[in-house]
């Protein structure tokens with residue numbers, strides 16, 4: 001996909017990394033649809049789809065609406081995600097001793113089942129794309145060698161490990177359709193999720209992520225990489 005216009009969908013585009021990815025893809029000359037689950041943030045998007053990862057009807061509706069606008073898409077970035085704080089859990093009450101079954105299930109619903117359903121409903125559009133690729137934004141906290149010692153929110157850690165396995169299964173299953181699937185740790189970012197003490201400015205990371213995605217080939221499918229393209233340990 002080098003230096004060629006691509007049709008891109010980014011979920012969670014109202015704020016944080018998703019919003020910056022849309023901006024940098026557009027600046028690089030690509031055609032980008034950003035999804036939001038509410039009207040918040042949608043006015044800044046040139047092309048917008050309404051999509052709530054907790055509502056399969058809305059995911060199906062977004063795919064249907066997109067199919068009326070384009071024959072296919074080339075890049076799907078599953079960026080939207082949550083941690084237990086999004087469901088009212090105090091940051092100091094989401095470790096292995098205290099996390100509730102409800103919080104575990106809710107985070108899993110958004111971070112794993114959500115991307116699964118997005119992949120399913122956008123599969124037809126990807127099949128009609130050029131060198132199509134799914135980029136599932138994961139986290140170092142889903143890594144067995146990083147996440148077993150780092151991170152305070154066990155629901156988030158487990159969900160990102162689950163997303164990695166989902167992505168590996170998708171890479172294998174979609175290979176016959178020519179669809180590549182990669183997982184990406186985007187870096188520790190200064191967003192609402194990452195907080196102000198994070199390592200990276202979100203715009204800088206988004207710029208690098210767009211460049212890294214442009215360099216991915218079908219042979220990279222199944223890889224877990226960082227924002228800068230370096231392979232991430234499992």
Ligand SMILES: NC(=O)c1ccc[n+]([C@@H]2O[C@H](COP(=O)([O-])OP(=O)(O)OC[C@H]3O[C@@H](n4cnc5c(N)ncnc54)[C@H](OP(=O)(O)O)[C@@H]3O)[C@@H](O)[C@H]2O)c1
Pocket residue numbers: 011012013014015016017018036037038040051052053054078079080081082110137138139140185186187188189190191192193194195198
């Ligand atoms: N920030 C970090 O340091 C960091 C590190 C590693 C990995 N990541 C990953 O990077 C990605 C982006 O994170 P971020 O820092 O940009 O997070 P963020 O600032 O908290 O933004 C999260 C995004 O997800 C959307 N979202 C939440 N629930 C949703 C739902 N049910 N349906 C659809 N969209 C929903 C939010 O939309 P609303 O505005 O409607 O809530 C928002 O656009 C995530 O996959 C995250 O796990 C982040």
